[in-house]
Amino acid sequence: MSVMYLGQLVPLIIMAIALGMDAFSVGLGMGLQLLRLKRIFFIGITVGLFHIIMPFIGIVLGNFISTKLEDIAVLAGGLLLFTLGIHMVLQTFQAERKSPMKPIGIGLFLFAISVSLDSFSVGLSLGMSGVKTFIALLLFGGFSMALTWAGLLLGKRARGLLGVYSEMCGGIILCAFGLRIIFG
Template sequence: MGVAEVLFLGIALGTDAFSVSVAIGTKQLDWLLILKLSLVIGAFHILMPLIGIQLGYFLQKFFSYYYFQETIDQLTTAIGAGLLLILGMIMIYDSMTEEQEVSQFNLYGFSIIILAFSVSIDALSVGFSLGMLDTGLLVSCLILGVIAALMVVIGLLLGTKLGNLVEKAEVLGGITLILLGIHFILTIG
């Protein structure tokens, strides 16, 4: 997986965090809280794919004992691409069916961790896909985390102006994941 693909993946993953940040941004937060939220969410967007990548590597090694290496590479690529397709469809479905209610959400203490976990859980599945696709571990995760943190800052700062575009951003993120999944399916030899 190249850097451009990881960048697109980071933007697609960051749309959840961005959309929640836009909603939270309407509360007129101070700079310290904006920094704290972006750093914690960015860290979770690094940690969750790392965990997923390790699971992907483990399963790839496990299956390679039972199949020829060429077959396992094709199988793991297909599984990873399939997960991206499914995750993209889920993001699109969620954006059309759920109203995100964050106006009553307390933004201090443990609730920041819960918020960061909830907007980065999809990064676990993507990390799993990255592990199955045998991509660069640390650089990919750092890129995902930096992009997510930047998208959170942008979302928080522009919350009052972009509130009506949140749904479109999530749909675009879902479409990007689906296109990445299709791209990887087409690379299976």
């Protein structure tokens, strides 16, 4: 494997984990509900698909923007990641966290959209940086699906002990990647 390929793959894996942390933390809370394994499987697949669709749309828009604005686009992408990370960290300090919605029908759609919105922003910034789209999408979808399953299954047992900390960790990682893009 070439060094250049590894140099792109490792940060993408770390970013995929950071993006999946949101789904993991929300899954912990949702796992407190009585969910069958079949429903947990379907929720994970749905979240994984949304973590492929949303960054794909972001990457396509980011590619378009970057061809038009070049240097400004790279700076904007880094700022977007950093801002998203700060937002995730600040959300962990909210006094009251809402109880999760039912993961059926429109509730499942809203859940999948809410935990994948940050991947749209990340996709937008990655599209501006010219990353390998197919690999990024597979990593984002796979890790978010696996972390959703882990959160739902652990939530059945753990009563939400890790939720706040996992979201904060994901936010810090996104901030770090945003700063890396901005400062090179």
